[in-house]
Amino acid sequence: MHIKKILTVDDYPLAAYTVRKIIEAFSTHKCEIKDFDSPLELLSVFEEDPESIDMVVTDFEMPQLRGDELIKRLRELKPDIKIVVISAWLDSTSKDNQCLVEKEVKNLEPDLICSKPFPDNWIELLDEILGGKE
Amino acid sequence: MGNPIYNKFNNLFIILFEVLMGLLAYYVLLFYDEDSKLFTLTSILIVFILINLLIGYYLELKDNIFMKLQEKLDMENNINNSIFNLQKAIIIVRDNRSMTKANDIFFHTFDFHNIEDFTNNHSCICELFIEKRGVQHLKSSMNGISWIDYIHKYPDKRHEVYMVDKYGKERSYSVDLRENVYHEKSMVVFTEITEIKNQAETFRKLFENSADGLLMLKNNQYLDVNPTLLKIVECSNKDVFLTLCPEILLPTYQPNGVLSIDLHENMLAECMKNGVSTRHRLQKKLSGETFWCDIAMTKITVESEDVIYVRWRDIDEYKELEFSLEDQVQKQSQALLARSRLAGIGEMMENITHQWKQPLSLILNLVRLLKLELPNSRELAIISDQTNYLDKTIADFKSFSFHSDKEKKVFSLEDSLEGTLNIFKFQAEKHKIEILLKIDNDAKIKGDIGIFNQAILVLLSNAKDALIENREENRIINIKTEESRENIYLIISDNGGGIPQNIIHKIFEPYFTTKFKDKGTGIGLSMTYTIIQEAKGKIEVTNDKNGAIFKIILPKIKDEKEI
Numbered sequence: 001m002h003i004k005k006i007l008t009v010d011d012y013p014l015a016a017y018t019v020r021k022i023i024e025a026f027s028t029h030k031c032e033i034k035d036f037d038s039p040l041e042l043l044s045v046f047e048e049d050p051e052s053i054d055m056v057v058t059d060f061e062m063p064q065l066r067g068d069e070l071i072k073r074l075r076e077l078k079p080d081i082k083i084v085v086i087s088a089w090l091d092s093t094s095k096d097n098q099c100l101v102e103k104e105v106k107n108l109e110p111d112l113i114c115s116k117p118f119p120d121n122w123i124e125l126l127d128e129i130l131g132g133k134e
Numbered sequence: 135m136g137n138p139i140y141n142k143f144n145n146l147f148i149i150l151f152e153v154l155m156g157l158l159a160y161y162v163l164l165f166y167d168e169d170s171k172l173f174t175l176t177s178i179l180i181v182f183i184l185i186n187l188l189i190g191y192y193l194e195l196k197d198n199i200f201m202k203l204q205e206k207l208d209m210e211n212n213i214n215n216s217i218f219n220l221q222k223a224i225i226i227v228r229d230n231r232s233m234t235k236a237n238d239i240f241f242h243t244f245d246f247h248n249i250e251d252f253t254n255n256h257s258c259i260c261e262l263f264i265e266k267r268g269v270q271h272l273k274s275s276m277n278g279i280s281w282i283d284y285i286h287k288y289p290d291k292r293h294e295v296y297m298v299d300k301y302g303k304e305r306s307y308s309v310d311l312r313e314n315v316y317h318e319k320s321m322v323v324f325t326e327i328t329e330i331k332n333q334a335e336t337f338r339k340l341f342e343n344s345a346d347g348l349l350m351l352k353n354n355q356y357l358d359v360n361p362t363l364l365k366i367v368e369c370s371n372k373d374v375f376l377t378l379c380p381e382i383l384l385p386t387y388q389p390n391g392v393l394s395i396d397l398h399e400n401m402l403a404e405c406m407k408n409g410v411s412t413r414h415r416l417q418k419k420l421s422g423e424t425f426w427c428d429i430a431m432t433k434i435t436v437e438s439e440d441v442i443y444v445r446w447r448d449i450d451e452y453k454e455l456e457f458s459l460e461d462q463v464q465k466q467s468q469a470l471l472a473r474s475r476l477a478g479i480g481e482m483m484e485n486i487t488h489q490w491k492q493p494l495s496l497i498l499n500l501v502r503l504l505k506l507e508l509p510n511s512r513e514l515a516i517i518s519d520q521t522n523y524l525d526k527t528i529a530d531f532k533s534f535s536f537h538s539d540k541e542k543k544v545f546s547l548e549d550s551l552e553g554t555l556n557i558f559k560f561q562a563e564k565h566k567i568e569i570l571l572k573i574d575n576d577a578k579i580k581g582d583i584g585i586f587n588q589a590i591l592v593l594l595s596n597a598k599d600a601l602i603e604n605r606e607e608n609r610i611i612n613i614k615t616e617e618s619r620e621n622i623y624l625i626i627s628d629n630g631g632g633i634p635q636n637i638i639h640k641i642f643e644p645y646f647t648t649k650f651k652d653k654g655t656g657i658g659l660s661m662t663y664t665i666i667q668e669a670k671g672k673i674e675v676t677n678d679k680n681g682a683i684f685k686i687i688l689p690k691i692k693d694e695k696e697i
Contacts (some may be wrong), residue, residue: 117495
């Protein structure tokens with residue numbers, strides 16, 4: 001079985017760590033995951049060998065680099081990179097943020113959008129995307 | 135030239151003198167001798183000539199002086215006549231019986247050529263006097279005595295007459311008498327006062343017919359009052375009014391707590407100092423009823439006496455409007471403030487829910503990881519349950535927005551009630567209130583679910599308060615829905631005893647509250663009312679034997695695409 005290479009980033013380090021642990025624990029795929037608390041760090045690792053990376057799981061609102069910019073750069077390097085966006089803002093009722101972020105995230109056409117707290121089946125969804133490549 | 139009498143006298147004197155000289159010469163011719171005859175006659179002739187010359191010179195001198203005196207007299211006469219005629223007042227000269235002289239202005243005003251023209255047609259100027267109703271004036275005969283005798287009898291009285299001039303215009307004059315100015319002759323002076331009279335009359339008319347209440351005040355006593363003011367204070371008699379003192383028409387206190395009499399005195403002082411003083415103040419009618427009045431005091435000085443002219447305007451209506459506007463503005467600004475506070479709370483809630491999501495999400499994920507290692511741990515299950523409960527509560531709060539959303543969305547009534555009851559559950563349990571929920575349709579509403587939830591929560595919360603206050607043992611809140619073709623009905627009732635009939639129509643008014651200050655602001659139900667109204671719905675309230683019934687009527691959304 002091909003080992004899936006996944007990079008994940010959240011400006012809240014514990015969050016990225018948990019995402020890594022969850023995927024490692026529950027994914028049916030064999031995964032090699034690296035977690036970052038800075039999208040710039042993730043980008044520099046990604047740049048070294050874009051083709052080897054299967055998926056990037058990223059937060060959206062990050063101070064160093066916003067999710068949209070990160071995804072744009074990733075796609076420049078590898079157009080078919082699988083993207084999962086995680087955001088706490090997604091089902092927020094605060095209309096301003098909700099509408100803006102929701103629209104922005106949707107416009108990016110990621111492979112999967114997850115809101116925090118994660119839905120129970122999110123790992124299955126993630127697995128499907130990963131599996132689709134095989 | 136010269137006086138003919140003097141001339142006659144002079145001639146006689148000269149003839150006499152000449153005859154005397156002739157007789158003297160005759161006597162000399164008869165009795166004197168030849169020698170002395172010639173000498174004497176020559177002497178007489180010389181004396182005669184000399185005396186004649188002297189007389190001639192004297193007479194000439196006398197004539198000259200007389201002529202000069204005459205000229206001077208004529209000139210004086212002319213000047214006097216000119217002065218007489220230049221007078222603006224009519225001056226007539228009378229002897230005991232009739233008019234003997236008048237100045238030009240008299241002839242000019244009444245179209246007579248001269249005194250003869252007048253006396254040919256009239257015997258007395260009093261024939262020109264006219265009578266006027268309602269005014270005191272001189273007539274040709276006053277109480278049986280002639281007008282001139284009447285003036286003579288009452289010299290200190292002000293006498294006035296009316297006459298019609300050659301153009302038919304009525305003129306008024308004040309009349310003065312100067313008696314015995316010359317040889318039993320008297321002078322009557324008619325000074326025209328038409329203009330002053332007209333002004334006075336205009337003023338009187340203005341005063342009497344003004345739409346404003348007017349009065350004159352001197353030394354804080356009423357001098358005069360117009361009918362409008364009498365009407366305002368509901369006094370039927372002017373004379374009665376004039377005996378009143380201003381304090382009677384003032385309530386003891388003004389609404390701001392100031393003693394009315396102090397205010398009145400301050401105004402008087404201000405008016406005396408600055409000439410005017412204006413205020414809106416409460417006045418009192420004779421019936422005791424108070425009303426708002428716009429008072430303007432103006433100081434006028436008449437014959438060096440200060441009179442205060444006071445204008446009253448009944449502004450009760452405007453004042454009422456002003457107060458209700460003020461009240462409205464105040465209520466609106468309070469409502470705005472309350473709303474902005476709620477919006478602030480909403481924003482805070484928003485932030486809290488966002489901040490809590492991250493750690494809650496982490497905990498749930500970590501619990502999941504731990505479950506792999508301890509699949510049968512009861513403690514982990516509890517942590518998981520409790521965290522899920524927290525997450526759910528947060529989600530409910532989150533939907534319970536305090537923002538007013540411009541974007542209306544379609545939501546189901548069921549979702550709304552579920553969210554609201556989740557929040558209310560704690561209160562219900564605490565106060566042992568049973569909630570009977572019966573929703574048997576999937577009705578959809580267009581609006582902002584957060585705002586709508588808030589409206590429902592207010593109703594639940596009020597029901598709770600009523601139940602607690604009423605010490606009802608078996609506390610129940612009933613929530614049910616009904617529907618018709620067009621509408622959805624949400625009915626929330628309780629058994630808290632209901633709303634007293636005398637206030638039931640007021641409960642949706644902002645700031646109407648029966649609760650103590652620390653418990654309620656009176657904003658809740660009015661906000662519910664507004665929210666339902668904004669959702670194009672209606673809210674009605676009635677009582678039944680158990681308690682209050684609130685019925686919310688909302689238009690049904692048939693197709694979600696309708697938005």
